[in-house]
Structure formats: C-alpha cells, structure tokens
Amino acid sequence: MNQIIDLASRRKPLPISVNGRVHPPRRKSNAETRTREYLTPDEIARLIKAAKAGRYPARDQALIEIAYRHGLRVSELIALRWDQIDWKAGTIHVNRLKGGIPSVHPLRGPELRALRSIKSESSYVFCSERGGPMTASNVRKIVAKLGTEAKMPFSVHPHMLRHSTGYKLANDGHDTRSLAHYLGHANLQNTARYTALSPNRFKDFFKD
Numbered sequence: 001m002n003q004i005i006d007l008a009s010r011r012k013p014l015p016i017s018v019n020g021r022v023h024p025p026r027r028k029s030n031a032e033t034r035t036r037e038y039l040t041p042d043e044i045a046r047l048i049k050a051a052k053a054g055r056y057p058a059r060d061q062a063l064i065e066i067a068y069r070h071g072l073r074v075s076e077l078i079a080l081r082w083d084q085i086d087w088k089a090g091t092i093h094v095n096r097l098k099g100g101i102p103s104v105h106p107l108r109g110p111e112l113r114a115l116r117s118i119k120s121e122s123s124y125v126f127c128s129e130r131g132g133p134m135t136a137s138n139v140r141k142i143v144a145k146l147g148t149e150a151k152m153p154f155s156v157h158p159h160m161l162r163h164s165t166g167y168k169l170a171n172d173g174h175d176t177r178s179l180a181h182y183l184g185h186a187n188l189q190n191t192a193r194y195t196a197l198s199p200n201r202f203k204d205f206f207k208d
C-alpha cells in the first residue's frame with residue numbers, strides 16, 4: 001500500500017481544466033522551492049569545487065568565477081568575447097543588457113588564471129563541446145547540475161550568481177551607488193534589495 005502512495009506522489013501534475021479550457025499545471029514560485037535567491041561565498045566555493053570534478057573542469061570553474069565576480073546575467077555571460085578582455089591592463093569590459101550601464105571591471109589573479117586556462121581560437125570566451133558559443137540553456141543545465149553535485153539544499157539557477165554578487169558586495173560595506181555602477185543598474189531601486197538585507201545595517205543595534 002505504501003508503494004502505491006509513493007508512486008502516486010511522483011506523478012507529474014495533470015493539466016488543469018478551467019471553463020472547458022485545458023491549462024498547463026501551475027509552476028511553483030521561487031519562494032516555494034527556495035528560501036533565498038542568492039548563494040553565500042562558501043556556497044559559491046562549493047560550486048567551484050564541484051566543477052573541478054566535472055567533465056569540463058576549467059571551463060565550468062571559469063564560468064562560475066566570472067559570472068559571480070562580475071555579476072553577469074546569463075545573456076551577458078554567453079555573449080562575452082575575448083576582445084572584451086584586456087590582458088595587459090587586467091580588465092574586462094562588461095557589456096550590460098536589459099538597458100544596463102556598461103562598465104570596466106578589474107580582473108584579479110584567480111579570474112585571470114581561470115580565463116587563461118580556457119583561452120581558445122573562438123571569439124567567444126565560453127564555448128560548448130562543439131566549439132561554438134554556449135547557449136543560455138547550456139549554462140542553466142551546468143549550474144543546476146553543479147548545485148546538485150555540491151549538495152545545495154535547494155535548486156540553483158544562473159541568475160542566483162548575479163544576486164550573490166550583489167549581496168556579497170553589500171555585506172562588505174560597499175555603498176549603493178558604487179554597487180549599482182558595478183552591476184550596471186540604471187535605477188538605484190534595483191540595487192536597494194541587496195543593501196536592505198545586509199546584516200551590517202544592524203551591527204550596532206545591540207552591544208553586549
């Protein structure tokens with residue numbers, strides 16, 4: 001009897017019929033599947049560690065590193081080209097999409113080493129196993145798989161890396177305007193979500 005109940009619970013939800021029309025089953029909201037939409041620095045390190053054991057360790061480590069350290073959207077990550085990297089100056093030109101403001105970020109040692117390890121003849125930084133530019137679907141599958149292998153307590157998606165950048169920098173005490181420029185936000189309200197959750201705002205509320 002228990003086996004029957006277990007099998008039934010695994011079935012996919014059936015389409016819903018409303019007023020004679022068949023609708024797909026309701027997708028669960030993010031709040032129903034995750035308690036938060038960002039990762040901590042320790043969890044980012046776990047993703048990178050999981051990438052080391054994967055099929056394409058250098059590429060996947062670099063992908064997580066660059067996306068996280070520069071707050072890239074998936075579309076910005078897969079569009080990243082080698083001519084945006086200035087090896088001599090140690091900088092990366094970040095082209096923001098969705099009306100974002102472009103900027104130039106410094107590249108530090110770990111990022112430079114990660115990028116050098118995957119340098120190829122392709123114009124694009126991140127390539128599929130066939131040598132072409134990666135797709136958004138490729139990146140989503142990679143990040144989800146790494147989240148599972150890193151034993152995250154919830155499912156992981158690529159945009160969480162961008163949110164992780166915002167929360168990390170806000171927790172480090174960077175002001176909202178500088179953070180907005182770094183993430184390419186044209187509206188400061190889009191940045192306020194990160195500073196609002198920074199625990200540093202409350203550090204002097206109690207003194208023991």
